[in-house]
Amino acid sequence: MTVVDVDELxxxxxxxxxxxGLRAALGSLVRxxxxxxxxxxxxxxxxxxxxVAGFIGPNGAGKTTTMKILSGILHPTxxxxxxxxxxxxxxxSTYLKRIAFVRGSQPVGGSQELTVMDSLEYQRLLYxxxxxxxxxxxxxxxxxxxxxxxxxxxLRALSLGERMRVGLAMALIYRPxxxxxxxxxxxxxxxxxxxxRAFVAEYVEQTGAxxxxxxxxxxxxxxxxxxxxxIDHGQVQYDGPLAxxxxxxxxxxxxxxxxxxxxxxxxxxxxxxxxxGQWVLRVPxxxxxxxxxxxxxxxxxxxxAVEEPPLEKVIDQAYREGLR
Amino acid sequence: MRTAVLLGFRLRQEVLEWSGAxxxxxxxxxxxxxxxxxxxxxxxxVYPDNSAIGRYYVAVILVTLxxxxxxxxxxxxRIYDGTLSHELLRxxxxxxxxxxxxxxxxxxxxxxxxxxxxxxxxxLRTGFEWRSLVAxxxxxxxxxxxxxxxxxxxxxxxxxxxxVHAVVGFGSQLIFLFGGTAAPIxxxxxxxxxxxxxxxxxxxxxxxxxxxxxxxxxxxxLYQVVWVVVLAAAVWALWRxxxxxxxxxxx
Numbered sequence: 001m002t003v004v005d006v007d008e009l010x011x012x013x014x015x016x017x018x019x020x021g022l023r024a025a026l027g028s029l030v031r032x033x034x035x036x037x038x039x040x041x042x043x044x045x046x047x048x049x050x051x052v053a054g055f056i057g058p059n060g061a062g063k064t065t066t067m068k069i070l071s072g073i074l075h076p077t078x079x080x081x082x083x084x085x086x087x088x089x090x091x092x093s094t095y096l097k098r099i100a101f102v103r104g105s106q107p108v109g110g111s112q113e114l115t116v117m118d119s120l121e122y123q124r125l126l127y128x129x130x131x132x133x134x135x136x137x138x139x140x141x142x143x144x145x146x147x148x149x150x151x152x153x154x155l156r157a158l159s160l161g162e163r164m165r166v167g168l169a170m171a172l173i174y175r176p177x178x179x180x181x182x183x184x185x186x187x188x189x190x191x192x193x194x195x196x197r198a199f200v201a202e203y204v205e206q207t208g209a210x211x212x213x214x215x216x217x218x219x220x221x222x223x224x225x226x227x228x229x230x231i232d233h234g235q236v237q238y239d240g241p242l243a244x245x246x247x248x249x250x251x252x253x254x255x256x257x258x259x260x261x262x263x264x265x266x267x268x269x270x271x272x273x274x275x276x277g278q279w280v281l282r283v284p285x286x287x288x289x290x291x292x293x294x295x296x297x298x299x300x301x302x303x304x305a306v307e308e309p310p311l312e313k314v315i316d317q318a319y320r321e322g323l324r
Numbered sequence: 325m326r327t328a329v330l331l332g333f334r335l336r337q338e339v340l341e342w343s344g345a346x347x348x349x350x351x352x353x354x355x356x357x358x359x360x361x362x363x364x365x366x367x368x369x370v371y372p373d374n375s376a377i378g379r380y381y382v383a384v385i386l387v388t389l390x391x392x393x394x395x396x397x398x399x400x401x402r403i404y405d406g407t408l409s410h411e412l413l414r415x416x417x418x419x420x421x422x423x424x425x426x427x428x429x430x431x432x433x434x435x436x437x438x439x440x441x442x443x444x445x446x447x448l449r450t451g452f453e454w455r456s457l458v459a460x461x462x463x464x465x466x467x468x469x470x471x472x473x474x475x476x477x478x479x480x481x482x483x484x485x486x487x488v489h490a491v492v493g494f495g496s497q498l499i500f501l502f503g504g505t506a507a508p509i510x511x512x513x514x515x516x517x518x519x520x521x522x523x524x525x526x527x528x529x530x531x532x533x534x535x536x537x538x539x540x541x542x543x544x545x546l547y548q549v550v551w552v553v554v555l556a557a558a559v560w561a562l563w564r565x566x567x568x569x570x571x572x573x574x575x
Contacts, residue, residue, distance in 0.1 A: 013573050073409045075571050089571060093415035101413055109410025113341040125333055126414060128326075 003178055003210045004047040004070060009079035011040040011065055011234075039065045040076070041234040052204055052211040054225030054242070058319045062234040063214040067180050070212065071101035083178060097127050100171035104183035107167025112156035116147070116166050119155060120173055127174035134173065140206075141169045144199050161192035168196070172203060179203075181213040185220055197223050218311040230318060237318070242311075249314045253288050254307045255281045259299035268295055278303075330416055334424030342432050349429070353437040356392050359505050360384040361444070367507065368448075376539045378448035380508055382441060383460075383533035388505070389437040390430055391468045391528065393475035396492040398425040400482035408570065419476075419563075426472055453538050460536035466548040467532045470524055471499070473555035480559065483566030498523075504530020508539075524551035 014034035018024045040062045047053050057063050068074040069081060075089035086095040110119060124134045142148050145165045150158065158166060164184065171179070181200065185193035201224060204211055215221055221228065221242070228245055230238040238245055257265055258278045266274075268291050269281030283291045288306055295301065342349060364381035371377055399422050402408040411418045445452075478495045482488040500506055503525035509517050520526050527548040534540035 068409070071413060073412055073571060091412060096413055096415040106407065106410070109407050111337050111341045113344050114337055118337065118340075122333060122337065125330060126416060 001049065002046040003049045003051075003084060004045075004212065005080075005082040006046065006066075006070070007044050007080040009040055009043040009066070009069065009076050009081060010038070011062075011069065011074070011076045012036055012038045013077075038234055040069075040079075043079070043231065043234070043236055045229055045236060045239055047210055047212060049210055050204070050208045051227065052213065052225050053227045053229055054221040055212055055214045055229050055231065056216075056221060056315065057231040057237075061231045063231060064182055066231070067101065067182050067212070067214060071099060071180050072096065073101075097174065098176055099178045099180065100174075100176040101180040102167050102171045102182065102184060104164065104181075104186035107164045108155055108158075108170065110155075113154055115152055115154055116158075116169075117151040119166075119170060120151075123170050123173050129174050133175075137173055137175060138169075141172060144202055145169055146195075160187050161189070161195075164188060164192070164196060165199075168199065175207060177207075177209055179209050179211045181211060181215075183215055184213070185215060185217055193217065193219065200224055218315060222311055230315075232319065243308070245318070246308050246311065246314050247285065249317050250309045251285055252282045252309060253285055254309055255283055255288065255292060255295070256303075256305045256307060257281065257295055257299075257301060258303040259301050261300065263299045265295055265299065268298075327416075327420065331420055331424060334421055335427050338424045338428030339431060342428050346432075346436070349432045349436055352392070352394075352429075353389065353433055353440065356388050356433060357385050357437060357440055359500055360388055363505055363507065364444075367511070375450070376537060377508070379450040379452065379537040380533055380539055382445045382448065382450050383452075383536040384505055384529060385437070385444065386434075386441050387464060387467060387529055387533050387536070389433045389441070390464060391471040392430060392433055393426055393472050394429060395422060395426065395472075395476045395479035396482070396488050398422065398429075399476065400479045400488040400492075403482040403570065404486070412567070412571075422476065423472075430468070452536065456538035457536055459542075460532050462545060463527075463532035463535050463548065466545065466552060467528050469552050470528045470548060470555065473552065473559055474499070474524065474528065477555060477559045477562060480562040480566050483562075483569050499525045499528055502526060503528050504533060508534070524555065527551055 013036075015037050016028075017033055017035045018028045043062070043066065045053075055063050055066065065074065069076050070083055070088055072088035072091045072095070081088060084095065084098050086092060088095065088099075108119070110122070114122075120138065123129070124131075129137070138147075142151075145168060147165065147169055150162055150166060153162075155163070155166065168184070179200075184200070185196050188196065197220060200211065200213075203209060204224075211224070213220065213225060226241060228238065228240065228242045229236060230245070238248075254272065255269065256278065257280075259265070263277075263279075265279050265281060269283040271279060272282050273280035281291075292304065292306065295304065360381050363384070364378065367377050367381070368374075402411065408418070411421060474495060475492060478492045479488055481491050485491065502509070502520040502523050504520075509520045509526055509530050512520060520530075531540075531548070535542075
């Protein structure tokens with residue numbers, strides 16, 4: 001059983017093009033030229049109920065386009081999509097009441113002069129939320145998102161972090177079953193980003209909602225998404241567990257070691273970093289156990305840790321070099 | 325019922341929102357009354373003994389304030405900045421929000437412009453008959469619907485062009501010329517008058533003003549209703565085509 005079902009989804013559009021200069025500009029008045037831009041190319045994946053999937057890729061890969069199609073803002077050129085057994089771009093009320101699309105770049109729509117409470121009240125009417133359920137959910141959201149001090153403030157006067165919290169509250173006040181989160185922590189500081197991540201994790205645990213999340217911040221992906229869908233040039237390049245992607249891209253692990261005296265473990269692996277008596281060695285995955293044992297025998301080890309390579313580096317490598 | 329509740333709430337929201345911009349609304353009031361006042365001064369100078377002209381133009385000011393539409397600002401900008409997507413994902417017709425804004429702005433313009441109407445009326449010693457004012461109500465309501473549909477229809481061109489303000493500006497000039505603001509259409513040359521009586525603009529302004537001023541006993545509501553149907557059909561077709569384009573290309 002799946003909640004989101006995407007099958008051979010393609011999206012292309014025509015972009016007007018012309019050469020520079022007056023002659024080309026005048027020529028385009030008579031005959032316009034277009035270039036076909038392929039935003040999505042035969043994308044297929046599905047998401048099970050309650051699953052949290054990270055949807056990542058470099059800028060222009062097709063992430064937001066896919067999110068817009070799944071939420072119902074765009075209709076594709078070809079392919080089949082079913083979300084909660086509905087065709088999203090038909091935008092039926094029954095469907096729209098079961099999903100939420102939150103964009104970090106525009107977290108709160110509607111009248112900016114209104115207070116947060118007025119906006120939430122409007123959501124209650126719009127989504128037919130019974131008063132008792134509304135009161136209960138609002139109390140939950142107040143606690144989880146620290147909304148109390150914001151309820152009487154006008155939307156236009158909120159900071160970016162506050163707008164994101166309010167945007168989430170407005171999206172979740174009607175308890176959607178599927179949540180599309182597009183860069184929910186964009187522009188937020190470390191604490192605000194962490195607060196949003198903790199909230200999303202808590203919401204998913206409480207409600208069993210299905211989430212598709214895009215983000216350029218690996219902290220979001222690492223902490224929320226057991227499953228990763230990597231898209232590039234409009235095609236799915238990888239779909240699977242995060243750890244597997246890391247292992248596939250980087251056949252090495254990192255051994256971080258501190259030892260007594262003037263220890264020099266450079267003979268045991270490639271030195272990635274060396275400072276203040278601490279060394280970081282890059283070692284092939286299948287040699288980690290043997291190398292660790294040798295290090296423990298050779299030096300008076302104060303501290304030793306085996307780490308996966310930083311996710312940022314793995315993803316960066318995937319973006320630059322691809323997976324094939 | 326649900327639609328009425330949502331519209332009522334949206335109207336309340338918009339009235340509240342615009343209450344924070346009363347100074348801006350005052351500039352809109354000034355813009356709305358300048359053209360009829362110029363018409364009043366010109367035609368009063370041409371026919372100084374005709375008291376009906378003063379009455380007519382006071383009614384034109386009132387009708388203009390009650391029927392002003394600014395969908396090129398309230399709606400088209402949402403297409404340009406992409407926030408129309410928020411509206412598309414709400415489980416309600418998008419037009420509900422557009423109508424809410426429209427009614428709220430009109431309510432504020434009528435409220436803020438009422439002193440100008442009263443002052444002009446008193447200054448010109450114009451007297452209105454209650455019977456004429458009551459008789460004009462359905463014409464004013466239909467005029468309000470017509471102006472909204474006309475402006476909204478032109479604003480929908482924002483799906484295709486970035487120059488929506490020029491398009492709507494052109495549409496407003498047509499209302500000014502053929503609607504009875506530049507001149508009461510009875511003063512126009514015969515051919516122009518016949519053309520003006522057939523076009524929808526007279527029903528947006530001149531006709532309800534003439535009924536309110538008592539210079540015309542009865543007019544054809546059917547003429548206004550026919551244009552409401554025609555413009556509503558055009559709006560519906562443009563909306564469908566526009567949303568199809570918007571959802572094919574995105575923002």
